[in-house]
Amino acid sequence: MQIEMSTYLKQAKPYLKSLLNQLLEVYTYVSILGTDASGKSYRISRAGTNIGNGMFDERGFVVKVYNGKTYSEYAFNEIDATKVDEIVAQITQLVKLPECVADTVGYSAYAQLKEESCTFSKSKEVRQHPKALGDEKIVQILTALHEKGKSQDTRIVDFRGDFEYLETSKCFLSKHKDLEQSFMWSTGALMCVVAEGDKNNYHYKGFSGACGSELIEEMGEFVEEVAQVACELLQSEKMIPGTYDVICAPDVAGLIAHEAFGHGVEMDMFVKDRALAKDYIGEYVASPLVTMHDGAVGEEDAGSYFFDDEGTLAQDVVIIEKGILKQGISDQLTAMKLGTRPTGNGRRESFERKAYSRMTNTYFKPGTSTLGDMIASIEEGYLIDASASGMEDPKNWGIQCMVSIAREIRNGRLTGKIYSPVVLTGYVPDLLKSISMVSSDLVLTGTGACGKGYKEWVKVSTGGPYIKARVRLG
Structure with a gap:
């Protein structure tokens, strides 16, 4: 299935174009980046089940303008027809600040960025979206990996299964560019903790891809290997330099x-x-x-x-x-x-x-x-x-x-x-x-x-x- 462009960005885009056009009346270069990224993380271990937000969740916009000497940026996360003029006023006021402090604070001078015209909307395809699989099923699969891992050897103290995904949409607007992209990455991990007498160790194996929850299927093929290597490490020796x-x-x-x-x-x-x-x-x-x-x-x-x-x-x-x-x-x-x-x-x-x-x-x-x-x-x-x-x-x-x-x-x-x-x-x-x-x-x-x-x-x-x-x- 194709990763669809964010509804949030689709709804904001007409106002972003209005903002762009107004700022281009003041500045010779203006660009706007819009981002909507959301995901979830899952962990099953001896400590229990944990479901949380992704590390890289974000939603908002950043404007870059050229004032003839250098570049200034302004970030915000809300825009509609009533806020465009307010954002323009904020940016034009704040961009004046470098001129006020130029004598006391150094800054790098730059020429104006040159752009080639480009317009496209592209998206990645995944075999299975984690939302389609659902939290309950993901937890069920990871729990099965956890239980299978624990059963491999009596020396296994814990066997952890992790899965995380992030779905990202971005749009980029400037005088010469109108770009959209939607993609997803997923990561997973298996970690086995072992103990015998006064010795303990662990083995970790990671998985990743520009994919969806089909990644969990790959993880299932390595449960025995991760447990076996963790147990081997109980007999490990110190490296002679x-x-x-x-x-x-x-x-x-x-x-x-x-x-x-x-x-x-x-x-x-x-x-x-x-x-x-x-x-x-x-x-x-x-x-x-x-x-x-x-x-x-x-x-x-x-x-x-x-x-x-x-x-x-x-x-x-x-x-x-x-x-x-x-x-x-x-x-x-x-x-x-x-x-x-x-x-x-x-x-x-x-x-x-x-x-x-x-x-x-x-x-x-x-x-x-x-x-x-x-x-x-x-x-x-x-x-x-x-x-x-x-x-x-x-x-x-x-x-x-x-x-x-x-x-x-x-x-x-x-x-x-x-x-x-x-x-x-x-x-x-x-x-x-x-x-x-x-x-x-x-x-x-x-x-x-x-x-x-x-x-x-x-x-x-x-x-x-x-x-x-x-x-x-x-």
Whole structure:
């Protein structure tokens, strides 16, 4: 079924056009973004059943105007025929403020944005809308997964099933653009908590897609695996620190992509001189086997859309091509500062927040190797899986990734030994240049959200194939 455009935005659109036309009489550039996003989250665990609102629910509008020197924005969430004149008056009054404080508060000067004419209304299709399935049925299915998981082993303390979805409609209006989009993403997770004697551990597996509640069917296929791995982790040993040949599973490869050259190529960091990548465009920063993408249209997952929050059409951006750093990702004003073209990565946490250069779906492109060949090529090393968290230093290219599982490889075979937890650290170019094999798989996961530092959260996905590299583990 097609995701339908929001009734709220449909009803508001005539008034938004009236607002746009009045403001265009005063300002040479005006744009309006309207957003209506709503969803639900579900959790079944030993603690009970919980149903809540989605993390990214929002409903409202933001106007951007150009005053001849810089840009000002004004956010609001109600509009009708009686409020248009009032909003115009508010905007024209507030836009004067930068002129009043120009002597005491610095601001960046910009030229006027140039736009190409574009009109469309697009929507994504899902096989099953969560609203059609209903709360009762979703809870029933997740409860069945919870009960099945608990029954797998007597050492299982809890088995949790999570599901969340967000249905989003957006419209973007300017002098040359009239855009509409409707889409949905869904995420899910299974987590098994185990205990034996004085030992305890857990295993978590995430699921995501530009889809509806059909995602829950996929989750049901992994209950036994999640329970089995959690129980295995009760026998895990501590990692002996050292530098090893390592095979990174797709979710770990995705975490490396996100942290290494995701944040590091958000080009607003170039403007602020906070990213070393700025000085390495056109140079080798990785093995020739490495090609890395970011974009809302290259692959479909939780970070997908048709246009960004500044009305720039979504793109498939090649960040690294055969080891060479080609370009970064940017919003409109960043691109203007740097003399480049915006890449469709201008994203807002909500209509009340400014747009930043942000990732969407970030991943390594598949290669030609098989996982079996990669394991056989290692005399002493590890297969690492189940990424937990990561952080990076774009200014100095340091990276740190937390991983839950390292499976020992000796003489080209998995020994059955398992180590946990594991910390992967290194210097980004050294890590990426050490990649010697890339599998033909491609798996993306978008269960989490990405912040700009400690705030400005947006939905993203990461992934890739299996990659073989030389890294430091601890």
